[in-house]
Amino acid sequence: MKNTGNRQLHIVAFATPYPANYGGVIEVFYKLRALSREGVLIHLHAFTYNNHPPAKALESYCETVTYYRRKTGLKAALSLRPYIVKSRENKRLLQNLLKDDYPILFEGLHSCGFIGHPKLKNRVKVFRECNIEHHYYYNLAKASKSIFDKVYYLTESFRLKLFQRKVRYAHSILGISQKDTNYLHGKFPHNKVIHLPAFHENEELLVSEGTGNYALYHGNMSVAENYLAAQYLIKKVFADLSTPLVIAGKNPPEHLKALASKYPHITIEDTPDDTTMNRLISEAQVHILITFQATGLKLKLLNTLFRGRHILVNPQMVAGTLAEPLCEIGHSEKELQQKVQQLMKTPFDSTSLHKRNILLQKHYSNQHNAQKLVQWVFDNY
Numbered sequence: 001m002k003n004t005g006n007r008q009l010h011i012v013a014f015a016t017p018y019p020a021n022y023g024g025v026i027e028v029f030y031k032l033r034a035l036s037r038e039g040v041l042i043h044l045h046a047f048t049y050n051n052h053p054p055a056k057a058l059e060s061y062c063e064t065v066t067y068y069r070r071k072t073g074l075k076a077a078l079s080l081r082p083y084i085v086k087s088r089e090n091k092r093l094l095q096n097l098l099k100d101d102y103p104i105l106f107e108g109l110h111s112c113g114f115i116g117h118p119k120l121k122n123r124v125k126v127f128r129e130c131n132i133e134h135h136y137y138y139n140l141a142k143a144s145k146s147i148f149d150k151v152y153y154l155t156e157s158f159r160l161k162l163f164q165r166k167v168r169y170a171h172s173i174l175g176i177s178q179k180d181t182n183y184l185h186g187k188f189p190h191n192k193v194i195h196l197p198a199f200h201e202n203e204e205l206l207v208s209e210g211t212g213n214y215a216l217y218h219g220n221m222s223v224a225e226n227y228l229a230a231q232y233l234i235k236k237v238f239a240d241l242s243t244p245l246v247i248a249g250k251n252p253p254e255h256l257k258a259l260a261s262k263y264p265h266i267t268i269e270d271t272p273d274d275t276t277m278n279r280l281i282s283e284a285q286v287h288i289l290i291t292f293q294a295t296g297l298k299l300k301l302l303n304t305l306f307r308g309r310h311i312l313v314n315p316q317m318v319a320g321t322l323a324e325p326l327c328e329i330g331h332s333e334k335e336l337q338q339k340v341q342q343l344m345k346t347p348f349d350s351t352s353l354h355k356r357n358i359l360l361q362k363h364y365s366n367q368h369n370a371q372k373l374v375q376w377v378f379d380n381y
Contacts, residue, residue, distance in 0.1 A: 015046065019055075031373075037370065141154045143225055201303070214246050
């Protein structure tokens with residue numbers, strides 16, 4: 001699409017957003033694509049480490065792409081600033097941002113090392129919140145079994161809570177969920193705080209009507225939050241049911257495999273490829289998604305809404321989101337069990353499909369949300 005009014009925008013991303021294969025970078029990548037389609041000329045600044053190669057795919061959506069190596073190691077870890085911020089403070093980034101006066105979109109607190117810099121005082125700056133980070137790290141500390149990890153996560157949580165004050169230098173703050181937006185309103189009453197739902201890979205509804213014969217839980221099983229959720233489902237919900245449960249995800253730990261093996265109706269799909277995962281999502285009758293952290297918006301919930309049949313969640317999974325009317329909610333283990341059994345017998349019909357399509361297009365259309373973002377950024381420019 002042609003650029004309208006020479007709209008140019010710096011986007012500072014916390015990582016290289018390609019391949020788009022986990023939550024945070026998925027949101028950034030599909031935002032790039034949607035903004036590009038709206039005619040915005042994007043100057044992307046992306047942090048990289050572990051010799052991550054340049055991503056040629058990004059050049060299709062960006063006017064320029066500049067990479068910066070993260071400064072990992074002890075020096076960054078010993079700073080008073082959060083490690084995730086300090087390791088991304090690169091003087092070359094500041095120099096590049098100062099070459100013009102285009103607005104700047106900071107993706108996540110990780111990328112905000114220069115948001116309050118005096119030389120950027122008069123620039124239009126937008127902060128995109130992807131998590132209330134100090135809450136997230138505190139919950140990681142609670143979930144971790146390692147003393148070393150607990151100390152690191154608690155220290156980082158404290159530093160992130162202090163650093164969060166820098167967000168006041170943004171002209172606009174974009175919350176990823178309604179709950180987070182309400183929190184940010186309270187913390188920054190003098191800033192413009194707006195709810196902007198997550199960008200995602202889905203262009204249309206791909207849900208199959210009818211009935212499947214298993215329940216599905218999926219996620220990255222190398223993440224503590226996810227394998228603890230899977231463990232909870234096995235022990236507390238499905239152990240006493242006969243309903244088949246499939247747990248699918250990347251790198252499930254051995255103790256989770258051993259636990260599942262005790263139950264003939266529970267199977268684990270270890271690191272399925274995209275084709276297999278999409279088939280599992282499409283053919284499942286019930287998607288059971290739970291979390292013990294009511295932070296941000298879980299992109300796997302959004303993807304499942306576009307691709308899967310019945311969705312059963314605990315309250316934390318939909319807290320502060322706009323997706324609650326499209327999900328069944330179980331407030332206890334017993335209620336989750338009852339709703340699994342009920343939904344396994346309930347075909348997903350055209351009425352349910354129509355209701356879901358209306359809400360998703362209203363709140364989670366990448367095109368509409370990109371148009372809103374363009375307006376919010378360039379109205380101030």
